[in-house]
Every structure is written in C-alpha cells, then in structure tokens.
Amino acid sequence: MVRVAITGPESTGKSTLSRQLAEHYGTAWAPEYARVYLDAHGPAYTLADLEEIARGQLAAEEVAVAHAQRVVFVDTDLLVIKIWAEHAFGSCPAWILQQLAQQRHDLTLLLNIDLPWEPDPLREHPHMRDYFYKVYQQELRKLGIPFAEVGGTGEQRLVQACTLVDKLLAMQREA
Template sequence: MDISKIIKIAVVGPESTGKSTMSAYLAKHYNTVWVPEYAREYCENLTAPPTWQDEINMFEGQLALEKEYLPKANKILICDTTFITVKIWSDQMFGQSPQQVLDALPNYHYDLYLLLDIDLPWQDDPLRDFPDMREHFMEVWHKELKALNANYTVISGTGQDRYKKAVMAIDICLNHDF
C-alpha cells in the first residue's frame, strides 16, 4: 500500500487517560499496528530526571518509531501519542521547547487526534508525575491542538463506551476521507 494514503490517528492526552490501552484496542479493531510511546521505554531506562537532550532524543525516537511502523500499517496507523508530548513536557519542565520540535510541528499531519479525557481514575505509575495537574494538562492539549488547527475529538466515558466513541470518531474520519 502507498504509505502516503495511510490514515494516521493520534491517541493523545494527559497522563493516565488510557492512551496505550486505547491504542492497542483500536489497532486490534482495525486490524493494523500501533506505534508505542517512545518516551515511556526511554524514561524507564533513565537514572535521573530527563534533560533537555533527553527531550530531543524522545522527539527523534518517536519520529523514528512512527516511520518504522508506517509501512506495516493496514490502511490506518494508530499512534500512541505524538511528539507534541515532548513540546508539552518541555514547556512544563524547562519553560520552552526544543527548536527541532517547534520546526517539525507544522510538518507532521495526523488525520484525526483522539484527545482522551481525564474522566478515568488516576493510576499510579513511576513514570507519571502530575496527578494534581490533569485539568491543567487537558487545557494545554486543547490549546496545542487548536494551535495546529488539528482535527480532534474528545473521547470520554469508561469501558466499552469509551472504546465505542473512539471507533465512531475514526469511522466518521474514514468515511469523510474516502
């Protein structure tokens, strides 16, 4: 298949909103692959808080993973987050973002972003840092997606209801694009 015709779906949102679980579910539902979050594995191997260079490495790693998975996709590529996360974290931690990230943002198109709502209970995880800032980060995600003029929809609810809403949003996108 021509990789330029692959529909790219980004599953994004604040910490502990079920992005990886949703990505795996959607990939199975659509019989395709999903790109894991590069930063998760990267940060598991860090022995200190991420540095500026680590943020750049995570940006480059996420792009490389997406490039690796794209030819394996079956019409749709599900992305468990995107490198916008690097911008959001860098802005929070360092007060600014790496220029490479800012330069790349307008050049990476996703056909649909599923912004997962913070209506799921917080799940503790050693790689999660801001349980009391979920509302703040939800606002940041809205702001970033609007700044990109991105096609996005908020996915809320729990259990099967949450999955059904995500599938419905993707199906609408698929029917609109063809």
Template sequence: MSPNAAPIVRVVVTGSECTGKSTLTDMLAKYYGVPYVEEYLRKYFVEHDGELTLEDALPIAKGQLEAELAVEAKRPPFLLCDTNMLSSAVYNKYYYKNNPEWIETTMDERVYTLYVLCGIDIPWEDDGQRDRPLERGRMQKLFKKELENRCVSFVEVQGTRQERLTCAVAAIDAVLFGRC
C-alpha cells in the same frame, strides 16, 4: 509514495498522563486489526533511570518519529499512534518553558489527520513515571490548547472503556470512510 497515492491517515491518541491512552490505542488496534506505534517515552524513561531534562527532548521526539516511520513502512491501512511529538511539545513547555525548534518544525511538516484526546475522568494510577496527579486538569487544558493552537482535528473521549472506544471508532470511521 507515488504522485497519485493518497497520503497516509495518521491517528494519534493523546492527553494528559494517566488518561487511558495506551489502553484505548490497544483497543483500537485490535478493533481495526492494525499495528500501532507505542509511546517511545516509556522505554526512554526506563533506560535513563527516570531522570529527564530538556536535553532529552530531542532524542525522545526523534525516537517517537522513528517508531512511527517503522510502522508506516509496513503500510498499514492507517497509522495509529499512542501519543506523538505533540506530547513532547506540551510537556517540554510545561516542565522546561521551552520546546526545541526541531520538534516545532517537524510537527508543522508532518500531518496528523485526527487526534483522540482522552479525558481525565478515569482514576489516576501511579506507575513510577506519572508524577502530577493533582495537575491532570491543568495538563489536560494545555493539551487541548495545543491542539486548538495547531488547528488540528480532534475529538474528546470520556467515559468507560467501551464508551471511549465507540466515540473514537466513530471519529476514525468518519475520517477513513467519510461517514459520521
């Protein structure tokens, strides 16, 4: 990046499991006409037969970052991510009571402009990866706490798909164009 180039705007759709993150990310990508970074964990989970341990935390986080860098290299108007390492941090702390230092350091160094926190007001669906339908409220609180502890900008979205899209677009437009 040249010294005068503006830093890339990075928008992350995040939240507890089964909150419509992938659906909203896809809708936002279509709305803005931009590529997006898919959730790396899904692919990794399948490749490892659904058996994950803390040892998988770094490969998952690094795979997510590599996917982000690949999309960034295409120089989109902004980077749109279906989750990022924040999810790794939350789940690592929840499942393993630990988060690798590399993830913490990388999260501190890599700036994300806006997080869109998807609410748990939609039905939980079993897809073989999701495993805590009764823990969504608790997990959502952990996501919100993580965002607050990191002092990052975020907006919560709830309601129908269209209501979520409208709210997310307003927040992203405010970042991109300086309007509310």
C-alpha cells in the same frame, strides 16, 4: 495511510486505547517511545532527552506505518513532548516545534481525564490533570490540529473512538 494520534494528559488511557484500536482495525500502532527511553535511562530527563524521545517517537511512528493496513494509530505525538518541555524547562527545542508543525495526523483523539489516576513511577503530576487537559485543548486549537475529545470508561472510549475513525475512513474512501 490514515494517521490517528492519541494524546492527552498522563493516565488517560492512551496506550490502552491505541492498542485496542489497532486490534479492532487489524493494523499497527506506534507505542509511546518515552516509556521505552525512560525505562532504559531512568525517570529523570533533560531537554536533550526530550529531543531524543521526539526522534524515537517519530521513528516508532514510521515503523508502525510500514506495517499498518489502511490506518495507523500513534500513542502520543510531538505535542506531548512540546507541552512537557515547556512545563518542565520553560521552552521547547526549535527542532521539535518544526517537526510538530510538519506532523500530519488526519485526526487526533484527545483523551479526557475522567478515568481514575493510575500510579506509575514515570508519571509526575496526578493533581494537574485538569490543568494539562486545558493546555492540550488550547494547543490543539492554536496549532489548527483536527481533534476530537474522547471520554468515558473503557468500552465507551473505544466505541467513541471507533465511530470517529470510521467516519474518517469513510471520508477518505469518498475523496
């Protein structure tokens, strides 16, 4: 099973692209569990909540894998939780860091901040997107996670992402 994570700062179209990719490839995707959790518990969160969100995200990914065909898409990953924990609380729980080190996605798509900000009660930092984008780049490089940056407007993003996924699938077939 080829696993592709979609990550990046807030309001960069992660959920939209994840859904579009799953539809394009006729497969499953794992929605962002943080939305489900925060909708149920309210927008204020603690470090313990982030651990629960991490567990829920991993579970959502496994459910998607069980229903996927050839490739699965993951709307956000544990890197998002690590970055938010460190920003909001100054540290990230060791359990999340361990899981992140074991997390294996064949490709991570880092979505650019070139889309307009869309207000949402769960979004927190409309003026820090450039800062967070750089943090994502640094973290992905530091962790040695294979990634590609995707930008542009809706259709451009989908075309870029499909090109990258097609290359990955072709490499998997050849291996």
